Amino acid sequence: MTENQVPAWTPAGELTAVPAELEALARAIGKEPAANDNAPDGSFFNRVMGIASTPSTNPKRAFGVRKPSAQFIPPVAIIEESVVMALGASKYGAFNWQDDPVDATTYYSAAIRHLLQWFSGEDIDPESGSSHLAHVRACMAILIDAQAGGTLIDDRPKCASAGEAIDRLKVAA
Numbered sequence: 001m002t003e004n005q006v007p008a009w010t011p012a013g014e015l016t017a018v019p020a021e022l023e024a025l026a027r028a029i030g031k032e033p034a035a036n037d038n039a040p041d042g043s044f045f046n047r048v049m050g051i052a053s054t055p056s057t058n059p060k061r062a063f064g065v066r067k068p069s070a071q072f073i074p075p076v077a078i079i080e081e082s083v084v085m086a087l088g089a090s091k092y093g094a095f096n097w098q099d100d101p102v103d104a105t106t107y108y109s110a111a112i113r114h115l116l117q118w119f120s121g122e123d124i125d126p127e128s129g130s131s132h133l134a135h136v137r138a139c140m141a142i143l144i145d146a147q148a149g150g151t152l153i154d155d156r157p158k159c160a161s162a163g164e165a166i167d168r169l170k171v172a173a
Contacts, residue, residue, distance in 0.1 A: 080134035081141065087128050088138060097146045103153040104143060111139035 093099070114125065118132035125132050146152035 077134075077137065080131050081137040084128065084130050084134045084138040085141070087130065097142045098149055098151055101151045101153050102142065102146050103155045105155050107139040107143045108156075111136045114139070 089095075096102075114132040114135040117125070118136070123131060125135055128135070143152065147154075
């Protein structure tokens with residue numbers, strides 16, 4: 001299946017080909033989509049791809065398999081993030097970023113601080129007792145939700161493109 005092809009579906013909701021998005025994921029992680037349910041390496045990716053070819057009579061499946069899937073998010077990450085979000089709710093008010101606009105730089109700066117603390121070897125935030133990485137996820141979730149909900153104050157500086165710098169400075173491996 002090429003990138004321009006759209007996956008075909010049977011009336012039972014079975015994929016007849018792997019969606020291009022998942023082919024790209026397979027290439028990125030060095031896997032090939034499973035040709036059948038008996039994936040030789042038993043990897044998670046091949047098990048997931050095998051599900052697509054498993055017969056189903058559930059009518060919701062034909063619609064559900066076309067939608068974003070949370071199965072690729074590790075449950076422990078969601079759980080850790082939910083603890084940090086609950087701490088934030090008790091400290092600042094639940095969903096406060098939806099009630100009042102928030103500026104992007106506040107959450108960006110907080111996320112970077114937590115990431116730097118984690119990167120320098122500190123796993124747990126001493127104030128909250130939670131993972132620094134969970135704090136990073138919570139900051140990013142708030143930014144994403146505020147941007148989608150129209151409550152984000154975009155106060156990012158007008159600076160050179162990081163993407164262009166990354167492309168220009170890539171080192172050939």
